[in-house]
Amino acid sequence: MIVSTMSSRPDRSRYLQRGSAAVCALLLATMLGGLAFALVQTGFASGRWHARADDSLQALEAAETGIARAEQEVQSQTDPGGDGVGTLSGTYAGSRFTVTATADANPEYFRLVARGQHGRSQRQVEVCVRLKPTAGWGYGVFGRSSTKIGGSGTMTDSYDSRLGTYASQAVNSDAGGPYARSSGGIGSNGTIQLQGLVHGNANAGPGLTPNLTGGGVVTGNITPLSVPMDLPATPYADFAAANLINQNGTWGTTGSAIYNPVTKNLAVSGGGSLTLSGGTYFFSSLSLSGGSILKVTGPVKIYITQVGSLGGGGIVNVTGLPANLQIFQHPYALPVGLAPAKKLMNTLSVAGGSGAALTVYAPYTDVAVTGGGGIYGSIIADNLQAQGGAQFHYDEALGGLGGSGPPKLTRVYWRDVAQPKR
């Protein structure tokens, strides 16, 4: 019985055929598997290379973050971590950085070396920064070329207008009489000639010491500046804007007042007064003579391009805050068409008095302080002269005033210490 035989005895050749197919399939699968494995490996290798490249960039970013933070420390001269100004470490977006700051032989320069690390990649960056002093407002008076103050009763000191009036703070006394604080320094990028008492420092230009005559006394140091103070001219754009938009004509006057709206020349004489409310005023020339006074009732900025003569009856800043009367002077050819002022036409005279609270920023203008009254605030001039025994009471609140202010940080160079290999 063939049928029964076939059902009871499996066909052996068919098994053999199935076996060979399985071997072929296995071989094919192995081949394809190997190929796939190779491709996957290649993909992974490529991925790893890209990851390394990314890590390198992130390490560089971390190093630069560290540099930025170190620069902040150097600029503010603070040391939150207690490890030295500019030296710090930290993390940023999963990366780590450490910065080491080294002071240069020149005290203005710092070298910052930052190391950033992300994964196994490291980058090292070196930056040299310069902390350039621009704190002209740190002095009661500062002459870009020279400072010459003297006369009987000449004295400088400081107070803080945020704490009250000068009178309320003048509780100290010495041979020169009552005074408030001892931060009323004087300075110059050039020479200093002093006859009087300075409650503060007297810092002349590099390599120079103050010439103390007639019993001149300095209670602070007389160390010369290591480098000249950076005193840039007030930007032309500021003057041009003030020339274009101002509150000229909105003032109140008494006495004789003549104003030319074309040349923006104002002259007040005959014992009159000029009262300015808060705002910006622009003049080619401003003259107060014959005992005329300048009265300020709000925050005022005055821009002058030719001659300023405020030596009449004095200045009365009723707000009592020097920051509320800011005078800027520079010989720009403004209003348009006006020739730039020559040296002799570029002067400012200021008379002191009990209400003379003001700041003057005129680093390219010769400024003369007339009379023996008090000046509350700060004056920056080219050649500054005060020979009438004036008293300068520097307002410490001016430290953060714009136009000068804190030291300026500049980068000298940047370099990649360990550039990654290609």
Add this chain to the structure above:
Amino acid sequence: MRPLAAQRGFTLFEITIGFALFTGLIALLGSVYASSDGLARQCMSTMSAHEEHRRNLDALANLCRAAATDKFTGFDVANTSTAPSFQCVTGANAGVRVLGPVQTISWRANKDKATGVVTGELVVTQNSVATVIARHVRGGSFRATLMGNTLRLTLTTYDAVGDNKPALVSGDVSVALRNTP
């Protein structure tokens, strides 16, 4: 007694059909393999070109990052150059920057074989010594554009492995120059 079916051979018709089927199957598999292989090669080639391209751009960026902005030369009126020269800042002496030697990046031909592509590489020449900085760069594709403190570098990288149809990758990198006057 062996079953009749096991003893019986194949007819010519069966063998012909079987052979035809087998040949068709092999041909099908072969064509699938060939197209897969081509695709795989193309993918590999493109991937390789991308890798090389990024390597080139990174190397160029690292080279130029420390260059002094005011020391770039060789640019036309549109501030574009195909062979820019520059100097990197290496330090400072008494507050004055110390500059390294003049370096020039330029393209030069090489002996790569890639159909339809002018093959070459970018070299940086310093003191008359040329060093390869970017490999497999197509001729005429490299240019540098200076925009203020930013240097933009553009180039096309090819894959030298792909002999028939090399993969091409174009792109640019903008480098914020750190040393401004």
